Amino acid sequence: MEIREVLRNFKQEFDTRYVVRGLIDGSLSTLGVVIGASGGETSIIIAAGIGGGIANGISNILGALTAERAIIEEEREKKEKSLLIGNGNLKGTHEYQYKLNKTMYSGTYDGLSTCVGAVIPVIPFFIFDQSTALIMAIAFTLLILLGLGIFIGKLSRDNLLISGLKMVLGGVIVAVICFGVESLFG
Numbered sequence: 001m002e003i004r005e006v007l008r009n010f011k012q013e014f015d016t017r018y019v020v021r022g023l024i025d026g027s028l029s030t031l032g033v034v035i036g037a038s039g040g041e042t043s044i045i046i047a048a049g050i051g052g053g054i055a056n057g058i059s060n061i062l063g064a065l066t067a068e069r070a071i072i073e074e075e076r077e078k079k080e081k082s083l084l085i086g087n088g089n090l091k092g093t094h095e096y097q098y099k100l101n102k103t104m105y106s107g108t109y110d111g112l113s114t115c116v117g118a119v120i121p122v123i124p125f126f127i128f129d130q131s132t133a134l135i136m137a138i139a140f141t142l143l144i145l146l147g148l149g150i151f152i153g154k155l156s157r158d159n160l161l162i163s164g165l166k167m168v169l170g171g172v173i174v175a176v177i178c179f180g181v182e183s184l185f186g
Helices: 003-012 016-036 042-082 094-119 130-155 160-185
Strands: none
Touching: 016 042, 016 094, 016 130, 016 160, 042 094, 042 130, 130 160
């Protein structure tokens, strides 16, 4: 398959929900890692944040591919039984291949978006002193969540401010819980 064809397919299979989910997952989970590691040195916070984000992104790719593949195979087997044909005969169909490709692209979007989202809470630690960076990491994450909430509100034709604030509230809850865990064990 040519690079051009791969890129064309990648663009055609773009699914906003996986990008949004990945950004939320990456930014919130890494914020939790950053807060949890905030009692340590800056280099440890950066390494934990980036390492956790990459692991989370790869986990999302593998999880999406595995879970979606299981569903596709289950659907294929049910169709084959209802059509009274042999096991595996529908694997060569366009529909089956389309679903596999869509799963690959969706999982990739989810995982890459998770990695991108994971970078957000770590960036301030390259720029500011540790206590300022922690505040900025929380602020950056909450701003991203606000933007995603507004975007979701626009798509669903809900109140944009309420939709954005719901996402921010989720981020605040994560931060409070993570600070509690850090103070308990830190």
